[in-house]
Amino acid sequence: MPPSKKDKSAARIPQQRAAPLPYRPSPSASSENTKQTGQQQEVQEQQQPTQQQGKQKKKEEAESLDSLFSKRKLPLVGAALAAGVLGFMIMPLLVTYLKGGCSENHQHASEVPPDAVPTGLPPIGAAAFDASLDVPERIMGIKNERKKLAKESKGAVLEVAVGTGRNVGYYLWDPASFTPDYVKSSRTATEDLLNGNRERPTITSYTGVDLSGEALGIARTQLRVTVPAVASAIPKKAAAIDDDRVAVGTEVVNALDGKVRLIRGDAMQPLPLPANAKESGVYYDTVVQTFGLCSVADPVKLIANMAAVVKPDTGRIVLLEHGRGWWSVVNSLLDKYAGSRFVRYGCWWNRDMEAIVSKAQEAVPGLEVVSVKQPGWLQFGTLWKIELKVAEKK
Numbered sequence: 216m217p218p219s220k221k222d223k224s225a226a227r228i229p230q231q232r233a234a235p236l237p238y239r240p241s242p243s244a245s246s247e248n249t250k251q252t253g254q255q256q257e258v259q260e261q262q263q264p265t266q267q268q269g270k271q272k273k274k275e276e277a278e279s280l281d282s283l284f285s286k287r288k289l290p291l292v293g294a295a296l297a298a299g300v301l302g303f304m305i306m307p308l309l310v311t312y313l314k315g316g317c318s319e320n321h322q323h324a325s326e327v328p329p330d331a332v333p334t335g336l337p338p339i340g341a342a343a344f345d346a347s348l349d350v351p352e353r354i355m356g357i358k359n360e361r362k363k364l365a366k367e368s369k370g371a372v373l374e375v376a377v378g379t380g381r382n383v384g385y386y387l388w389d390p391a392s393f394t395p396d397y398v399k400s401s402r403t404a405t406e407d408l409l410n411g412n413r414e415r416p417t418i419t420s421y422t423g424v425d426l427s428g429e430a431l432g433i434a435r436t437q438l439r440v441t442v443p444a445v446a447s448a449i450p451k452k453a454a455a456i457d458d459d460r461v462a463v464g465t466e467v468v469n470a471l472d473g474k475v476r477l478i479r480g481d482a483m484q485p486l487p488l489p490a491n492a493k494e495s496g497v498y499y500d501t502v503v504q505t506f507g508l509c510s511v512a513d514p515v516k517l518i519a520n521m522a523a524v525v526k527p528d529t530g531r532i533v534l535l536e537h538g539r540g541w542w543s544v545v546n547s548l549l550d551k552y553a554g555s556r557f558v559r560y561g562c563w564w565n566r567d568m569e570a571i572v573s574k575a576q577e578a579v580p581g582l583e584v585v586s587v588k589q590p591g592w593l594q595f596g597t598l599w600k601i602e603l604k605v606a607e608k609k
């Protein structure tokens with residue numbers, strides 16, 4: 216361990232100490248005393264070089280400690296940082312284990328078969344699930360990745376396994392597309408249009424699909440808050456979508472002539488096409504999917520279903536996922552607590568993203584990988600951002 220500032224100044228203290236005063240015999244001393252004093256002086260003279268040697272040694276030690284630190288500054292600081300980061304990474308795993316792995320859950324977790332099928336309903340409930348993600352996602356840089364991904368999305372957007380709508384607030388909603396007709400002529404709408412930067416990627420329609428009606432209820436509120444023009448079109452107390460009573464396949468939100476939709480749907484089945492085929496083309500420009508490959512029964516099928524509704528060539532499937540990382544020590548921790556995680560959140564966080572994508576490529580003709588990134592060094596490669604496209608049929 217490198218000495219702290221405090222330690223370093225402590226090591227220098229011997230150099231700064233005042234030199235000892237020279238010995239002066241007292242004038243009133245007896246001859247015996249003088250004899251003794253002479254002996255003492257002799258001893259003292261003999262001791263002086265030894266003391267000086269000691270001081271010199273301490274000085275050298277302090278200097279070598281200093282020079283050692285300055286020579287090894289980088290590796291030592293690096294090691295301290297790595298230890299901190301490792302602790303930081305292991306903490307959430309430990310917290311997850313303690314929250315989800317201990318107590319009554321532990322029993323369930325150990326009984327979870329490794330291929331248990333997610334139901335699409337986070338066992339802790341959608342609201343608790345949503346709230347529990349705020350702090351960890353900010354700390355781990357996931358919030359930033361969501362923002363980047365949403366800002367890259369453009370045109371007609373389909374968000375699969377949209378959950379509670381955690382990305383909704385980050386899209387660049389094109390004001391021209393999301394202004395209700397009756398407001399379009401007003402001053403506010405014109406200002407909206409002028410303020411909107413038309414050069415940036417903007418989304419022109421939005422369809423969100425999820426199996427959980429409860430999660431969709433929260434996503435609907437997100438939409439109302441984020442897109443004011445849409446709020447008037449989405450009744451506050453819409454059909455009972457805050458629970459899972461509505462049938463799978465129900466369009467629980469349809470606003471601005473289908474430009475904004477939320478559908479309770481099973482992504483293991485064929486996905487819905489854009490509502491306004493004339494304006495947005497038959498297929499979607501961007502198909503977004505965040506933390507869903509870990510949560511569905513068959514992730515390869517999910518990619519195949521998304522590939523079936525994305526515009527060939529120009530369209531993009533964008534995935535943000537967690538899965539196996541760079542280091543086996545981290546992967547074995549993911550494996551160890553995967554059961555507890557599944558019991559609590561209904562997702563398998565230890566899936567192999569590369570393997571899933573290459574299986575999808577075998578299953579879907581023309582599916583191409585545009586880019587694969589594992590952003591955020593705090594994640595040790597467990598966060599995956601993958602962009603796919605489907606080549607135009609020749």
Ligand SMILES: C[S@@+](CC[C@H](N)C(=O)[O-])C[C@H]1O[C@@H](n2cnc3c(N)ncnc32)[C@H](O)[C@@H]1O
Binds near residue numbers: 337375511
């Ligand atoms: C971990 S959450 C992620 C939610 C959201 N995408 C996000 O980034 O916060 C996984 C979501 O997948 C949904 N899900 C699981 N299986 C599904 C299926 N077969 N069809 C549609 N959604 C599904 C769940 O209901 C849940 O909302």
